[in-house]
Amino acid sequence: MRSALIALVLAAATILAGWWAVPIVTCVGGLLLAPRKWDGVRAALAAVAAWGAILGWAAATSPLTKLLHQLSSLMHLPSWALIAVTLVFPMGLAWSAWTLGREVRAIGS
Secondary structure (H helix, E strand, O other), X not given: OHHHHHHHHHHHHHHXXXXXXXXXXXXXXXXXXXXXXXXXXXXXXXXXXXXXXHHHHHHHHOOHHHHHHHHHHHHOOOHHHHHHHHHHHHHHHHHHHHHHHHHHHHHHO
């Protein structure tokens, strides 16, 4: 339940503020929420779910597949690699920011 809520907040924040919202929201989460086992990984997976939902929504409502095809041709990469990089980026941001927030909280305690 906690991961789903984090994913929902990350999706909304990303739509409103862009990719900068991912490290900000997850760092605040790491600072404020009580530490739990694997919480950094859960935050990372929540970020992947949030951005995956945003990508799915964009693909359903805009010509994203055409853009993806053009970019993959330009970069000489398969389309799946561009999608994978797009999902790995928030995953790394969320994990590192959550871990930073958790460690800062531990130092302050």
